[in-house]
Amino acid sequence: MRIILLGTGNGKADPARFSPSNVAWLGDEPVLIDCGNGALLRLRQAGIAPGAIRRLFLTHLHFDHYSDLPYLAIEPLVGEAAFGRGQLQVFGPPGTERLVRALEQAYDPEMDGYAALEGYERVRELTRSSVVEIHEGWQTEINGVRITARMVDHGIVKLPCFAFRFETPEGSSVVFSGDTVPCDATVELAEGVDLLVHECNFPDEEVETRKQLGYAWYIHSTPKGVAEVARRAAPTRLALNHLVGWNDFSKEHEAYVWEEIAPPVIEPAFGGELIVGHDLLSLEI
Numbered sequence: 001m002r003i004i005l006l007g008t009g010n011g012k013a014d015p016a017r018f019s020p021s022n023v024a025w026l027g028d029e030p031v032l033i034d035c036g037n038g039a040l041l042r043l044r045q046a047g048i049a050p051g052a053i054r055r056l057f058l059t060h061l062h063f064d065h066y067s068d069l070p071y072l073a074i075e076p077l078v079g080e081a082a083f084g085r086g087q088l089q090v091f092g093p094p095g096t097e098r099l100v101r102a103l104e105q106a107y108d109p110e111m112d113g114y115a116a117l118e119g120y121e122r123v124r125e126l127t128r129s130s131v132v133e134i135h136e137g138w139q140t141e142i143n144g145v146r147i148t149a150r151m152v153d154h155g156i157v158k159l160p161c162f163a164f165r166f167e168t169p170e171g172s173s174v175v176f177s178g179d180t181v182p183c184d185a186t187v188e189l190a191e192g193v194d195l196l197v198h199e200c201n202f203p204d205e206e207v208e209t210r211k212q213l214g215y216a217w218y219i220h221s222t223p224k225g226v227a228e229v230a231r232r233a234a235p236t237r238l239a240l241n242h243l244v245g246w247n248d249f250s251k252e253h254e255a256y257v258w259e260e261i262a263p264p265v266i267e268p269a270f271g272g273e274l275i276v277g278h279d280l281l282s283l284e285i
Helices: 039-045 069-079 081-085 096-115 123-127 184-190 204-213 223-233
Strands: 002-007 021-026 029-035 055-057 089-092 130-133 139-142 145-152 161-167 173-176 195-199 237-241 273-276 281-284
Touching: 002 039, 002 195, 021 039, 029 039, 029 069, 039 069, 069 096, 069 123, 089 096, 096 123, 096 130, 145 184, 161 184, 173 184, 184 195, 184 223, 195 223, 223 237, 237 281
Parallel strands: 029 055, 055 089, 089 130, 173 195, 195 237, 237 273
Antiparallel strands: 002 021, 002 281, 021 029, 139 145, 145 161, 161 173
């Protein structure tokens, strides 16, 4: 299985790290896991036409994980690729149906212009996605690859959030944590996995700053939290994503150098290979 970390940032507009999105090949088919800002630009940089994406898995419904969804629905029409793709299939938590239909309603007036053109009579049909709302323990199989979802914990942010495990018939496996604080569900889903792609939003020091200033802090994993998950789950490799680019609580907004921040905290607890993710990083399992 081949994996590409398309976007390894978070909700901040960061030219170095676009918002969360990943590609995994299920057999010969590339699928998206999350579709944040910049996902389509990174797809093009990776040599993947957006029209080749027929399935999207959403870990949860925060804008930095779905903001490029309308773009993914419409962009292939520019070159008529959507006619070959057919309907996009979206898997996501409860609420995905409402979100997708609301987005479709928002860009429906644009479809008037396409629908009036010869040969484009099916644009509304092709831009109306098929939606499957998932639940705790949900499973399916696509191209022989088994996909399992577990509900994870976004801390004080109370909305349904999921991690996904993809496992080939040969036993190769990858888990995408989505947004989560350290939790048992992630550990159980990722136990013995070949690759765990886990969020690591801000350094442990920022948690203390947030506490002192009265800002929400129990919302994401820090290196210390990721280290505990990795120690318990024991994946072969651990890749970090959802990385904040700079310190918002300093006057200079100093850049966070994650290659220096994460390894000293995680490596003493984790015996496998640690990878600090970056946009367009390609990994083979």
